[in-house]
Amino acid sequence: ELEARNFRVSRATLYNTMRLFIELRLVVRHRFIGQTKYEACYANEDHIHQICTVCGKVTEIESPEIADAIKETKLYRFRKDGFSLYIYGICSRCQAAISRQRNKLLTQKQDKNSQKSK
Secondary structure, three states: OOOOOOOOOOOHHHHHHHHHHHOOOOOEEEEEOOOEEEEOOOOOOEEEEEEEEOOOOOOEEHHHHHHHHHOOOOOOOOOOOOOOEEEEOOOHHHHHHHHHHHHHHHHHHHHHHHOOOO
């Protein structure tokens, strides 16, 4: 946004400002596989993220059951402000691509075997 408005600001200023926002709990930093994302923090909302270990896509999901279970958990000498839960796996798009590639390899292998048996 700043660049689009031709507003010059140094990288150090941006990092220092982000560090301040994190300390003031205005922003939450999430470190995912190979990437860092920043998110505005509104009233210490709880977050559940699903992260694809292939493409790195991050999706926020809602799960009242998980949120309720965490809210009901008794913590020893600790006051919970909020929580972030990361669920790692493979998104449907990447899973489809992997399945297509696997099927292609199986078909090629079957074709080679059928040519050898002739």
